[in-house]
Amino acid sequence: DLNKKGLRHFLDTQDLSKKELLELFELMRLLKEARKDNAVPQLFKGKSIAMIFEQPSTRTRVSFETAATILGGHALFLSPKDIHLGAKESLEDTSKVLSRMVDMMMARVDNHSTVAGLAEYSTVPVVNGLCDWLHPTQMLADVFTMIEHLPEGKKLEDLTVSFMGDATNVCSSLAFICTQLGMKYKHIGPKKYQMPKEWQDIAIKNCETSGGELIVTDDVEAVRGSDIVVADSFYWFGQEDEKEERLTTFMPKYVVTQEIMDMAGKNALFMHCLPANDQRECTREVMNGSQSVIFDEAENRLTAQMAILVYFTYNHIQKPSE
Numbered sequence: 195d196l197n198k199k200g201l202r203h204f205l206d207t208q209d210l211s212k213k214e215l216l217e218l219f220e221l222m223r224l225l226k227e228a229r230k231d232n233a234v235p236q237l238f239k240g241k242s243i244a245m246i247f248e249q250p251s252t253r254t255r256v257s258f259e260t261a262a263t264i265l266g267g268h269a270l271f272l273s274p275k276d277i278h279l280g281a282k283e284s285l286e287d288t289s290k291v292l293s294r295m296v297d298m299m300m301a302r303v304d305n306h307s308t309v310a311g312l313a314e315y316s317t318v319p320v321v322n323g324l325c326d327w328l329h330p331t332q333m334l335a336d337v338f339t340m341i342e343h344l345p346e347g348k349k350l351e352d353l354t355v356s357f358m359g360d361a362t363n364v365c366s367s368l369a370f371i372c373t374q375l376g377m378k379y380k381h382i383g384p385k386k387y388q389m390p391k392e393w394q395d396i397a398i399k400n401c402e403t404s405g406g407e408l409i410v411t412d413d414v415e416a417v418r419g420s421d422i423v424v425a426d427s428f429y430w431f432g433q434e435d436e437k438e439e440r441l442t443t444f445m446p447k448y449v450v451t452q453e454i455m456d457m458a459g460k461n462a463l464f465m466h467c468l469p470a471n472d473q474r475e476c477t478r479e480v481m482n483g484s485q486s487v488i489f490d491e492a493e494n495r496l497t498a499q500m501a502i503l504v505y506f507t508y509n510h511i512q513k514p515s516e
């Protein structure tokens with residue numbers, strides 16, 4: 195029944211239409227402006243968000259916690275050491291209990307099935323704070339940063355975004371949101387680590403309605419003419435035993451160096467969700483260079499989380515269409 199009343203989860207940018215994504219970017223703009231004036235409306239007053247973290251986090255944790263505080267609410271940090279998540283208590287029961295106490299849940303999990311399981315049984319909105327194949331909250335910050343830095347006369351649909359490296363959760367979510375919004379998206383990486391067909395199919399389907407384009411290639415020359423170049427880690431949690439093989443495959447060819455940025459174009463911007471392993475997937479020179487917007491991107495995690503708290507709280511209670 196709650197679904198009929200408008201319970202919305204945010205597990206994937208694909209859960210939102212293009213219109214809803216654009217609404218969120220506008221909400222982000224308004225909330226960022228309001229924060230500058232110390233005038234953010236207390237739209238989360240008396241409310242709380244449970245934040246479940248199976249993996250460490252700097253940006254996601256601090257941005258959600260700070261966003262809840264700025265909006266007048268409260269955030270609870272819950273690690274698996276602190277709660278009975280899937281041990282001693284089923285995911286179903288944890289989700290049902292938290293739903294009775296908090297107004298939203300956010301979970302950073304090892305496996306997508308955990309956040310999907312929380313959503314299945316929750317009666318409050320559940321947000322995916324990163325899983326093994328998606329990072330949707332990061333995408334709001336990333337595209338908002340692209341909007342803030344749009345070259346004069348260009349629209350989002352005109353942008354070409356090149357992601358260099360492994361098919362990470364950022365690579366997949368960025369492919370989805372860019373193609374949802376009508377951009378050209380290139381995944382440039384070694385064949386063995388390119389986006390699997392199922393992910394490509396989602397992005398290709400998006401392109402059919404948005405007019406976007408997906409290119410997957412191992413040819414570094416494809417970076418030419420990009421508006422945005424994105425790097426991400428070459429290995430992640432659970433892949434430590436593949437570290438040597440991965441580093442040998444990706445380095446030095448797919449490292450974002452100043453030469454790669456020059457090849458992309460003098461106006462191309464560099465993005466990275468951070469944390470970065472400088473001197474691996476990108477150089478410190480690029481991170482600190484004039485084309486880098488990585489710290490605007492990091493700041494916009496807070497902008498995005500404020501909008502997520504507001505949008506999903508109020509969408510849940512009163513969908514505009516109802």
Ligand code: CP
Nearest residue numbers: 251252253254467468
């Ligand atoms: N980009 C990102 O998710 O950062 P954290 O791992 O620090 O949350």
